[in-house]
Structure formats: C-alpha cells, structure tokens
Amino acid sequence: MNFRKHVKDRIGYTAVFFINALLIILIMNLTLIINEKRVSKENIFYSFLISSALYLLFMTYDYIKMKPFYSYLRKAADSEGDLNSILSIAEVRTQEQLMYSKILKESYKSYTDKLSKYEENQKQYIYFINQWVHQMKTPVSVINLLLQDKDKENFKETLESIYEENEKITHGLDMMLCNARLSQFNLDFKVEKVDLLSVIRTVVNDNKKALIRYSIYPKIICREAMTVETDSKWIAFVINQILINAIKYSKDVSSEEKYITFEVNDEGSRLVLSIGDQGIGIPKEDRNRVFNAFFTGKNGRKTSESTGMGMYLSKRICDELGHGLSFESEEGKGTKFFIAFYKGKSIFNLSKL
Structure with missing residues (x-):
C-alpha cells in the first residue's frame, strides 16, 4: 500500500482533523471580533498552514510505522496460499497488529489441530x-x-x-x-428411559446359539424396572461387544460349568452393570491398552477373529453417552467389565443438539 492509499484509507481522520482546525480558528476569530479586535487573513492562513503541515508529518510517521505491515500483507496476498509467507508476520508495532498476529496464530493452531485429528x-x-x-x-x-x-x-x-x-x-x-x-454421533442417537434388563435379555437372546454351542450359561442378577437414561441401540452394541468377547475368551476354558454373569447394582449416585466371565483373563501388561484402537493384545493374537476395535468403539460410545466403562481382570480367572450410568448426570440435552 503506497502513501496515497494510506491517506485515502484514513479519509475520516483527515476530515475530522481539518473540520476541527477550522472550528478552532473560527471560534478564536469570533472571540476577537466580540472584543472588537481583528485577525489578519495572513495569520489565519498561517495557522491553517501550520496545522496542515503537522497533520502531514503525522500521516508520514504513521505510514512509515505501518509500512512493514503493509509489505507483509502484500507478500501474503501474493503467496498463493504459502503458509510460511502468511505466518511470517513483520515486526509488530501496534496493538491492532498484535491482535491480528495473535488471531492468525490461534487460527493456524486450530487448523493444524483439526487437520492432525x-x-x-x-x-x-x-x-x-x-x-x-x-x-x-x-x-x-x-x-x-x-x-x-x-x-x-x-x-x-x-x-x-x-x-x-x-x-x-x-x-x-x-x-x-x-x-x-x-x-x-450427534445425528444418530436418541436418549430415553431404557429398561436395562430388557436390553440385556435381547443381547443374550441374539447370542444364544453361540452360548449353547460352547456350553456357556448366562446368569442375570437384576431386579425388575431398572431404568437408565441412554440410547438403547448404542448401549446394546456395547453390551453385545462385551458379551462376544466374553464368549470368545471363555469357549476354550476347560470347566464343567461356564457362566457369564450380568449383574445390576444401584450404588446411589449411579447404576452399575457388571458383565463377568470365567475366561482366560487379560494379561497384566495388556490392561492399560485394552481401549486403544487396533490393540489385540496377547490373547487377541491367538485368534484371527480379533481386530482390536471392539472395546475401542465401546469406550468411545460410552464417552459420547456420558457413561463410565472400566474393567478388572485376573489372568486365568476371568474378566469383569463395568458400565456406570450416572443418575445425576442427565444426557437428555445431548439428543437435542
């Protein structure tokens, strides 16, 4: 941006300055007239000329101060999307430039975070x-x-x-x-009062052939009318995934009677569904990574059926719904997963987003 455009861009300042200068001269002249004194035209012109010179000096100083920033803007405009040129902002000299630089850097950081994700x-x-x-x-x-x-x-x-x-x-x-x-997720879920016992029975029924095939008996410990706030479809997927894993890692265990136990406990502030098996358990070194994407662990590598995505998806779903998902396990004795439904933490508002 050249000096002429710089002055044109500040036309409002120019107009206010000269109007203000003329008003001051006019008021002073009127005061002298009232006191029966006069000011020569040369003095008026000289005052106006000095004011104009001072204004011109100020505009020159302002332009010199802004020139590095204008050069940066011109370079950024001609960079054709080159981020290095856009982000290499010149020396910041004003609060406006400082704010612009901060906004630019924050926007870039937000962009890179979203891109990385x-x-x-x-x-x-x-x-x-x-x-x-x-x-x-x-x-x-x-x-x-x-x-x-x-x-x-x-x-x-x-x-x-x-x-x-x-x-x-x-x-x-x-x-x-x-x-x-x-x-x-926010476009594909509906939060409502769900009968947890009904969901458990549906999931067990969907897997009954596998349970019969491997002689595993489901045991449900739950009193009637245990309702929770959740999405029935998504929570059924989580329970189904835990049950499938329980069957997978219990089917080869040598035992006369093998059980998978579903138990619902009211703990006051929350309702907890536990799903426990008598399977091979999770090795100690794998427990911190159970919910990681694509992690199959020592047990998962024994079978080609494992993708390492089941528990990762289950954890993500529970996080989205505001439920807790945890587990405890002992190698050789079995694993128990816990789904916590918090009573005071309503998620009805999520379904309205």
Missing part, C-alpha cells in the same frame, strides 16, 4: 477397513469350502458351521457401521 481419523479408518476386509475374507472362504462339501450326511453340521461363520460376518458388519456412524 482428521489425518489420524483417516489413518485409523483406512487401517480398520484393511483389517475388516481381511477378517471378512476368512468366514467367506470357510463358507465356500463348506458349500463345496458333497457329503450329504454332514448337512446339519455344515449348516451349523455356515451359521457360525455368518455370525462373524454379521458382527464385522455391525462394527463397520458403528465405526462409520461414530463420526456423526
């Missing part, structure tokens, strides 16, 4: 897709082999195996849809 989400999503596709290939291949079996005597056994593989595909699809919907 987006890139991390994309990286996780792509990795999850690759894992999911790899996981789905196994049951599909097994089904194809079973369908090629020409031994009609094993027809019932073949159907059972196909059903088992189909359950894996269904579970994988549920996880895929859940992961996709979580990015817009």
Whole structure:
C-alpha cells in the first residue's frame, strides 16, 4: 500500500482533523471580533498552514510505522496460499497488529489441530477397513469350502458351521457401521428411559446359539424396572461387544460349568452393570491398552477373529453417552467389565443438539 492509499484509507481522520482546525480558528476569530479586535487573513492562513503541515508529518510517521505491515500483507496476498509467507508476520508495532498476529496464530493452531485429528481419523479408518476386509475374507472362504462339501450326511453340521461363520460376518458388519456412524454421533442417537434388563435379555437372546454351542450359561442378577437414561441401540452394541468377547475368551476354558454373569447394582449416585466371565483373563501388561484402537493384545493374537476395535468403539460410545466403562481382570480367572450410568448426570440435552 503506497502513501496515497494510506491517506485515502484514513479519509475520516483527515476530515475530522481539518473540520476541527477550522472550528478552532473560527471560534478564536469570533472571540476577537466580540472584543472588537481583528485577525489578519495572513495569520489565519498561517495557522491553517501550520496545522496542515503537522497533520502531514503525522500521516508520514504513521505510514512509515505501518509500512512493514503493509509489505507483509502484500507478500501474503501474493503467496498463493504459502503458509510460511502468511505466518511470517513483520515486526509488530501496534496493538491492532498484535491482535491480528495473535488471531492468525490461534487460527493456524486450530487448523493444524483439526487437520492432525482428521489425518489420524483417516489413518485409523483406512487401517480398520484393511483389517475388516481381511477378517471378512476368512468366514467367506470357510463358507465356500463348506458349500463345496458333497457329503450329504454332514448337512446339519455344515449348516451349523455356515451359521457360525455368518455370525462373524454379521458382527464385522455391525462394527463397520458403528465405526462409520461414530463420526456423526450427534445425528444418530436418541436418549430415553431404557429398561436395562430388557436390553440385556435381547443381547443374550441374539447370542444364544453361540452360548449353547460352547456350553456357556448366562446368569442375570437384576431386579425388575431398572431404568437408565441412554440410547438403547448404542448401549446394546456395547453390551453385545462385551458379551462376544466374553464368549470368545471363555469357549476354550476347560470347566464343567461356564457362566457369564450380568449383574445390576444401584450404588446411589449411579447404576452399575457388571458383565463377568470365567475366561482366560487379560494379561497384566495388556490392561492399560485394552481401549486403544487396533490393540489385540496377547490373547487377541491367538485368534484371527480379533481386530482390536471392539472395546475401542465401546469406550468411545460410552464417552459420547456420558457413561463410565472400566474393567478388572485376573489372568486365568476371568474378566469383569463395568458400565456406570450416572443418575445425576442427565444426557437428555445431548439428543437435542
């Protein structure tokens, strides 16, 4: 920006200054007239000329002070989006420039934080897709082999195996849809009063064939009419994921009677659902990473069915709904997960966002 544009940009200041100078001269002249004295035109002109010179000096000083900032703006405008040029702001000399610099840096920081988060989400999503596709290939291949079996005597056994593989595909699809919907969670949930016992029974019923297949007995300890504020669909996914893991890590345990226990306890300020199994338990070195994305741990590496996303998604869902999710485990004796529904922490307002 050149000097002429600088002065033009401050046309309001110029107008106010000269109007003010003329008013002062006029008032002084009127005062002298009242006192029967006169001021020569030369003196009036000389006063106006001095005021104009002082104003011009001030504008020159102001322009020199702003010139580095104008040079920066011109350079930033011609940089074609080069962030280094835009962020390399010149020496700050005014409060206005300081505020501009602060806003620019805060905006850039916010932008980089969002970009980093987006890139991390994309990286996780792509990795999850690759894992999911790899996981789905196994049951599909097994089904194809079973369908090629020409031994009609094993027809019932073949159907059972196909059903088992189909359950894996269904579970994988549920996880895929859940992961996709979580990015817009606030658009896909409805908070209401939910009968927790009814949700537990529904989840158990959905997994009854797997429970029967591995001789695992569900035990529900809950009095009737235990209601909580939550989204029935999302909380059912969490409970289902915990149950599937409990079955997965209990099925090979040698025991005459294997139980998965659902127990609901009213602790005053919160209602706690515990889901405990008698499975192989979680190794001590893996416990701090159970809720990490893609972490399968020592137990998960023993089976190709594990993607390491189930508990990560469950934790994210509970966080979004305002519920607590924790666990305790002892290797070789089993694992117990706890879902805490806080009574004083209503989440009805979330559904209105």
